[in-house]
Amino acid sequence: MPTDIYLNVAVSGVLTGLVYGLMALGLSVIFGVVRVVNFAHGEMTTVAMYLAVVLFATLGLDPLLMMLPIAGVLFVFGYAMQRWLINPFISRPEHSQFILLVAVAIILANGLLIVFGPDARSVQTSYAFDSFMIGPLIVDATKTFAGAAAIAVAAALFAFFRFTRLGTAIRACADNYTGAQVVGLNVPRLYALTFGLGAACVGAAGAMLALITDVTPPLGPSFTLLAFVIVIVGGLGSMPGALAGGILIGVVAAMAGLFYTPSAKGMFVFAILVLVLLFRPQGIFGRRA
Amino acid sequence: MLIVENIEVFYGDAQALDGVSLQIEEGAIVAIVGANGAGKTSLIRTIAGMLSAARGRILYRGTDITRWPSHRVCDLGIGQVAEGRQVFPTLSVAENLAMGAMLPRARHSREQNFEKVYAMFPVLMERRHQAAGTLSGGEQQMLAIGRCLMGAPDMILFDEPSLGLAPAIVQSVLRCVRDLNRDGLTCVLVEQNVAVSLKLASHAYVLENGRITIAGSGETLLADDRVRKAYLGL
Numbered sequence A: 001m002p003t004d005i006y007l008n009v010a011v012s013g014v015l016t017g018l019v020y021g022l023m024a025l026g027l028s029v030i031f032g033v034v035r036v037v038n039f040a041h042g043e044m045t046t047v048a049m050y051l052a053v054v055l056f057a058t059l060g061l062d063p064l065l066m067m068l069p070i071a072g073v074l075f076v077f078g079y080a081m082q083r084w085l086i087n088p089f090i091s092r093p094e095h096s097q098f099i100l101l102v103a104v105a106i107i108l109a110n111g112l113l114i115v116f117g118p119d120a121r122s123v124q125t126s127y128a129f130d131s132f133m134i135g136p137l138i139v140d141a142t143k144t145f146a147g148a149a150a151i152a153v154a155a156a157l158f159a160f161f162r163f164t165r166l167g168t169a170i171r172a173c174a175d176n177y178t179g180a181q182v183v184g185l186n187v188p189r190l191y192a193l194t195f196g197l198g199a200a201c202v203g204a205a206g207a208m209l210a211l212i213t214d215v216t217p218p219l220g221p222s223f224t225l226l227a228f229v230i231v232i233v234g235g236l237g238s239m240p241g242a243l244a245g246g247i248l249i250g251v252v253a254a255m256a257g258l259f260y261t262p263s264a265k266g267m268f269v270f271a272i273l274v275l276v277l278l279f280r281p282q283g284i285f286g287r288r289a
Numbered sequence B: 001m002l003i004v005e006n007i008e009v010f011y012g013d014a015q016a017l018d019g020v021s022l023q024i025e026e027g028a029i030v031a032i033v034g035a036n037g038a039g040k041t042s043l044i045r046t047i048a049g050m051l052s053a054a055r056g057r058i059l060y061r062g063t064d065i066t067r068w069p070s071h072r073v074c075d076l077g078i079g080q081v082a083e084g085r086q087v088f089p090t091l092s093v094a095e096n097l098a099m100g101a102m103l104p105r106a107r108h109s110r111e112q113n114f115e116k117v118y119a120m121f122p123v124l125m126e127r128r129h130q131a132a133g134t135l136s137g138g139e140q141q142m143l144a145i146g147r148c149l150m151g152a153p154d155m156i157l158f159d160e161p162s163l164g165l166a167p168a169i170v171q172s173v174l175r176c177v178r179d180l181n182r183d184g185l186t187c188v189l190v191e192q193n194v195a196v197s198l199k200l201a202s203h204a205y206v207l208e209n210g211r212i213t214i215a216g217s218g219e220t221l222l223a224d225d226r227v228r229k230a231y232l233g234l
């Protein structure tokens, strides 16, 4: 094997990992603030992917251009779901939240199955086979756009939380729920906003994933699981951690496919999870509790 | 200004308040004293909209605010300096203060209130970029008071503002309550320092097991045998 191929595959893994990292970032933000584990995360990802597929198939709209509109649709979906479905469950036992979100997940997956059938769908753009040559590197154009977009969206979200008053108010809710009530923050509305933003990450990531992989209705649970793995590896509640975890998992999966066999990807990814849980349980970027 | 009528509050099946009524006049300092677990914090939180009364009414300037959510109660001008200070530990001092001014009623006066609070507590100005969790207990209490003032309240509910502070700082916190009252703020003061709070208060209530058992002017209660025995150790 020529040595360049390692680098090419690694770069491809990084770029794909960034997109998965963005999806996982949504899970991390929602859990970090609302303390709800979004078990419908993967199904929301497949919904976003199907949106991208349909927009491309019917109107010829490029998923990269549709990334923000699809993120907007998922934002509205996430906002409404938190506001009217999950908020009433906030003070109930965790298992009832769990079953609620599992129900949402199954409803979404079934809905997709009814509308689209079981066959795999994908998006074939005119630049699907283009690539850039950078020195000895050959980088897939689609993945480059997707990776760059993932970084841009994550950076925008990070800036929102760090520099705006509304973002600070969301951090305040995460910091001290009672304190947030004491100063009169509208916590249910801020929770809905947070869930909406997490869902928007899913929307943007899903639009780009439609360029990278095929989508079928029952794909949801494996995305949810992947998001968990990334968030745990990167560090629960850490925004850079979600992206870093995504990159690590992306590279490991790509390398496993190259050195061994593509069917070994899952094995290596979960081996990384076990190693992290053993030797750094708080995750790469996580703070010790 | 504030009328509480016969409220009952429960945590699950456990009753915390059992028919509490009281009245707060505009411009007053009203003390609420009582042993640990008497229901003082529950009373404050019910007024603030953080707990919901099962029965009874709460009226503020003629408006029925029973079971209003906390963000709406705050926006009417009822601020709270909560038990345990409840600052945002990872947010900076300045961010904590800004969170106090998120209320619609306080947005337009944000800059003046920042100046006012920094003038009142210069140490907050010095530490404005520091995370609130790194402040000392006394500084955190100043931050909690400052954050409350950022919301431009007309009435402040103080829940044990001197709890866990060094004696010298206790003095300055209570002096701060008195000064705010002189500037026109109505104050409700829950305190473990019964003697001092009764001296400050124009009116006071004794809460026992979720019920008001004694009420009267601060001086009357200071002279009351039951109060002297139970709370002043005399």
Ligand SMILES: Nc1ncnc2c1ncn2[C@@H]1O[C@H](COP(=O)(O)OP(=O)(O)O)[C@@H](O)[C@H]1O
Residues within 6 Å of the ligand: B011, B014, B015, B016, B034, B035, B036, B037, B038, B039, B040, B041, B042, B043
């Ligand atoms: N979150 C809670 N859940 C259940 N019971 C509570 C809770 N908070 C307070 N209580 C109970 O309600 C009663 C009144 O408590 P509280 O209002 O905190 O009293 P105080 O502030 O006077 O010490 C106590 O018996 C206490 O054990």
Ligand SMILES: [Mg+2]
Residues within 6 Å of the ligand: B040, B041, B042, B083, B160
């Ligand atoms: Mg208390």
